[in-house]
Amino acid sequence: MNSFPTPLDSLANRRQFLRYISATGLLATLDGLLPAWAREPAGLATGPAARAPGEPIDLFLRWQDLAFGGRRGRAITLNGTVPGPLLRLREGEDATIRVHNELGEDSSVHWHGILVPFEMDGVPGVSFPGIRAGETFTYRFPVRQSGTYWYHSHSGLQEQLGHYGPLIIDPAEPEPYRYDREYVVMLSDWTFENPYKVLAKLKKLSAYYNFQQRTVGDFFRDMSEDGLALTVKERLAWGNMRMSPTDIADITGYTYTYLVNGLAPGDNWTGLFAPGERVRLRLINAATMSYFNVRIPGLPMTVVQADGQDVQPVETDELQIAVAETFDVIVHPREDRAYTLFAEAMDRSGFGRGTLAPRPGMTAPVPGLRERPLRTMVDMGMDMSAMGSMRGMEMGGGKMPSGAADHGDHPGQMTGMAMGEGEQACVPGMTPCTGPEVGRHGPDTHGPGNTSVARVQRDRLGEPGTGLEQVGHRVLVYTDLRRLADDFDERPADREMELHLTGNMERYMWSFDGKKFSEVQGPIKFNYGERLRLTMVNDTMMEHPIHLHGMWMELENGHGRRIPRKHTISVKPAERLSVLIAVDAPGRWAFHCHLLYHMDMGMFRVVRVS
Amino acid sequence: MKITARAVLIAVSLLAFELPVLGEETSTPSGAPPGWPDPIEDSGIHSLVLVDQLEYWGSDEQDALRWDLISWVGGDYHRLWIKTEGEVLTAGAGGELELFDLQYGRLIAPFWDLLVGAGYQRVWGPGSDPDHLYAVVGVQGLAPQWFEVDANLRLSEKGDLSADLEAEYDLLLTQRLVLQPRFETSLALQEVEEFGVGEGFNAVRLGARLRYEIRREFAPYIGVTWNRKLGDTADLAREEGEDVEDFSLIAGVRLWF
Numbered sequence: 001m002n003s004f005p006t007p008l009d010s011l012a013n014r015r016q017f018l019r020y021i022s023a024t025g026l027l028a029t030l031d032g033l034l035p036a037w038a039r040e041p042a043g044l045a046t047g048p049a050a051r052a053p054g055e056p057i058d059l060f061l062r063w064q065d066l067a068f069g070g071r072r073g074r075a076i077t078l079n080g081t082v083p084g085p086l087l088r089l090r091e092g093e094d095a096t097i098r099v100h101n102e103l104g105e106d107s108s109v110h111w112h113g114i115l116v117p118f119e120m121d122g123v124p125g126v127s128f129p130g131i132r133a134g135e136t137f138t139y140r141f142p143v144r145q146s147g148t149y150w151y152h153s154h155s156g157l158q159e160q161l162g163h164y165g166p167l168i169i170d171p172a173e174p175e176p177y178r179y180d181r182e183y184v185v186m187l188s189d190w191t192f193e194n195p196y197k198v199l200a201k202l203k204k205l206s207a208y209y210n211f212q213q214r215t216v217g218d219f220f221r222d223m224s225e226d227g228l229a230l231t232v233k234e235r236l237a238w239g240n241m242r243m244s245p246t247d248i249a250d251i252t253g254y255t256y257t258y259l260v261n262g263l264a265p266g267d268n269w270t271g272l273f274a275p276g277e278r279v280r281l282r283l284i285n286a287a288t289m290s291y292f293n294v295r296i297p298g299l300p301m302t303v304v305q306a307d308g309q310d311v312q313p314v315e316t317d318e319l320q321i322a323v324a325e326t327f328d329v330i331v332h333p334r335e336d337r338a339y340t341l342f343a344e345a346m347d348r349s350g351f352g353r354g355t356l357a358p359r360p361g362m363t364a365p366v367p368g369l370r371e372r373p374l375r376t377m378v379d380m381g382m383d384m385s386a387m388g389s390m391r392g393m394e395m396g397g398g399k400m401p402s403g404a405a406d407h408g409d410h411p412g413q414m415t416g417m418a419m420g421e422g423e424q425a426c427v428p429g430m431t432p433c434t435g436p437e438v439g440r441h442g443p444d445t446h447g448p449g450n451t452s453v454a455r456v457q458r459d460r461l462g463e464p465g466t467g468l469e470q471v472g473h474r475v476l477v478y479t480d481l482r483r484l485a486d487d488f489d490e491r492p493a494d495r496e497m498e499l500h501l502t503g504n505m506e507r508y509m510w511s512f513d514g515k516k517f518s519e520v521q522g523p524i525k526f527n528y529g530e531r532l533r534l535t536m537v538n539d540t541m542m543e544h545p546i547h548l549h550g551m552w553m554e555l556e557n558g559h560g561r562r563i564p565r566k567h568t569i570s571v572k573p574a575e576r577l578s579v580l581i582a583v584d585a586p587g588r589w590a591f592h593c594h595l596l597y598h599m600d601m602g603m604f605r606v607v608r609v610s
Numbered sequence: 611m612k613i614t615a616r617a618v619l620i621a622v623s624l625l626a627f628e629l630p631v632l633g634e635e636t637s638t639p640s641g642a643p644p645g646w647p648d649p650i651e652d653s654g655i656h657s658l659v660l661v662d663q664l665e666y667w668g669s670d671e672q673d674a675l676r677w678d679l680i681s682w683v684g685g686d687y688h689r690l691w692i693k694t695e696g697e698v699l700t701a702g703a704g705g706e707l708e709l710f711d712l713q714y715g716r717l718i719a720p721f722w723d724l725l726v727g728a729g730y731q732r733v734w735g736p737g738s739d740p741d742h743l744y745a746v747v748g749v750q751g752l753a754p755q756w757f758e759v760d761a762n763l764r765l766s767e768k769g770d771l772s773a774d775l776e777a778e779y780d781l782l783l784t785q786r787l788v789l790q791p792r793f794e795t796s797l798a799l800q801e802v803e804e805f806g807v808g809e810g811f812n813a814v815r816l817g818a819r820l821r822y823e824i825r826r827e828f829a830p831y832i833g834v835t836w837n838r839k840l841g842d843t844a845d846l847a848r849e850e851g852e853d854v855e856d857f858s859l860i861a862g863v864r865l866w867f
Contacts, residue, residue, distance in 0.1 A: 106647070125640050125649035156651070201826075203656040204866065208826050215782040239755035242721055449686070451720040504720055506752060509686050516652045516686070523641040588641060590649065602652035606640045 665862025704735015808842020
């Protein structure tokens with residue numbers, strides 16, 4: 001049983017805390033900068049009782065100067081804060097949300113992961129014309145699901161300017177797990193630069209923000225470790241592709257301040273707990289471009305939800321949260337001590353940080369940034385048998401089941417073959433592990449807008465994310481996710497569709513099948529009522545968090561009737577994966593990479609269901 | 611300057627967008643009703659002005675100020691390029707506009723643009739000031755192993771054909787300290803006496819510049835360069851009593867916006 005109404009003891013704690021921070025003047029600093037939910041040290045107080053079902057919610061969009069890490073920046077606020085207010089809905093209610101656009105430019109709000117009638121989905125140019133400056137748009141939709149979600153602008157690059165907030169839907173039926181307290185932990189990336197200037201820089205020099213490139217010094221270090229021949233061979237292989245193995249993130253800590261609930265690392269967002277309590281953390285990655293590797297040193301995390309959908313609880317020590325994903329974890333701190341919540345940017349150019357503590361003001365050691373990861377030849381989709389042994393290539397070839405390499409027609413079955421139920425795909429801290437080959441690329445290289453293809457496509461669902469291959473503790477992988485509900489749609493797929501994720505990093509062009517959005521003649525057609533298998537192949541060497549509006553994607557990760565439902569799926573470099581979609585939502589829907597600048601540069605499609 | 615920029619922008623806008631397919635509105639990428647905005651703007655106009663070299667050459671002979679500027683404006687597939695390179699002798703003894711190219715470029719392969727256009731070349735100083743216009747076609751891009759390559763074929767108004775090739779490479783000593791070796795050569799199919807150009811390979815220029823990127827956009831540098839005239843060109847220079855080889859120390863700044 002959960003316990004939403006704040007327990008009396010934490011109320012008392014909260015009053016004590018408020019007295020404490022008023023006395024120290026801290027309150028004045030935090031007040032007004034943060035939404036109420038992030039300021040609430042004792043956990044979320046806004047239970048379902050705080051608002052009558054169906055009572056309208058008002059959101060005001062404004063430009064405002066706000067401080068991030070002690071420096072002022074111009075942000076788009078929702079009801080005066082970044083992130084915006086916590087919208088707490090209840091499954092079964094009819095939501096009414098009035099968005100008042102006081103920005104002086106067009107705007108929009110999209111309810112990420114929420115199944116709504118398409119006119120209410122909030123994508124300008126797809127579901128509606130947008131919310132004009134000075135106008136109010138009233139969103140009305142029935143709430144048919146529950147869990148942790150978020151909302152954000154779908155207009156231009158507004159999301160980078162602070163236009164996002166958390167959305168929780170309380171379930172009609174009690175959840176099957178127990179906790180005493182809950183917090184929203186919303187991760188994001190903030191820049192003091194104008195996002196359009198950031199984009200312009202990437203267009204001129206795509207490696208602008210990468211200050212972790214390989215140098216002459218790295219060459220000599222690798223040479224002393226691997227020998228001259230191997231090092232030269234490896235450098236030549238990368239040089240031949242004209243790609244950098246250090247290209248982990250397009251935009252980095254060089255310009256980003258990573259935020260936890262709107263607070264910079266030094267401002268240390270803190271959530272309180274009483275030792276022995278179970279604390280639910282609703283992790284939301286609202287960053288525009290940053291994947292985070294999240295851990296709480298000393299505290300294992302039990303993942304109970306992914307993308308708002310209950311999963312069979314799985315305990316882990318670290319998880320990678322792709323842009324736009326959510327994970328709900330429950331932690332159970334028993335000791336009377338503080339714990340650091342550490343959200344390391346995937347490229348390790350910076351971090352977001354918060355603290356869980358029994359009392360305010362306590363801190364725990366903040367881990368250092370680990371060594372920056374490198375892309376491998378597997379990420380490049382190279383044929384390793386042809387390349388021979390090479391740095392970053394000494395991967396578990398023994399895991400490759402024979403016969404898996406000939407075709408890619410039924411990736412779902414193949415993942416089942418590769419990993420039996422309950423089998424941990426990789427042994428953390430041991431040798432890096434690479435999934436089996438499940439396909440080969442055809443002759444089409446997708447034109448000048450695409451620089452490379454994944455010649456060898458792998459099932460990488462059991463692999464830890466970039467940088468987590470050898471961390472020496474448990475890491476959440478996609479094959480850990482099993483849906484809890486026994487509501488699998490048994491129909492076999494009526495139709496198969498394949499889509500390649502493509503791009504040209506040099507030009508900073510991003511696309512599907514080599515075509516930017518503006519280059520296609522019309523929407524992708526889904527047939528209403530069909531069961532569709534969509535296969536995605538990532539020809540680029542970066543992860544792309546692919547998001548489908550309006551319908552779930554059921555990730556074929558080998559768990560049969562228990563495959564998880566997701567709204568956002570991170571597709572690894574050179575990965576081939578497939579999802580099942582019950583096409584049950586008529587209308588026009590956006591389908592795109594959720595890296596904001598990739599989406600805006602063309603990695604975007606409209607899906608029309610009719 | 612302003613008028614030029616606007617003209618360039620209009621010209622490129624015309625080039626950058628293919629004519630929309632007429633007919634039903636469902637043939638738009640979004641399939642949305644007419645009058646709705648585009649959900650994303652993936653074909654905006656961007657630009658770059660890169661002053662790759664703005665530098666002072668000091669040598670035993672004559673000191674000179676040199677520039678090498680590359681700029682483009684346009685979309686992803688179609689761009690308008692302006693390139694110029696030249697030098698002014700500091701003693702006031704003249705200078706040379708080695709090239710001023712105005713070209714249309716199209717992305718023809720993932721790392722390569724094909725450029726076509728026209729250019730102008732001029733030498734001034736004591737004696738006659740020869741100049742000419744030429745048509746130019748070239749390829750520019752990133753070759754395997756990260757070599758920035760720019761190769762051109764030029765046909766002058768007098769019918770003289772020449773070719774040139776530049777290649778440079780960025781070697782990262784640290785994240786901000788970059789050593790850039792650079793190779794240039796040119797080849798003429800006919801003698802062009804007033805420019806002191808002989809038939810065949812006529813010059814090779816090797817340089818190395820060590821820059822420090824205070825910001826990505828602003829990097830002062832020092833360097834060395836070695837120039838050697840070759841073949842008939844070298845003979846022409848000897849006849850004029852000029853050196854066929856020189857070595858210079860360089861100090862300059864690389865900047866872009």
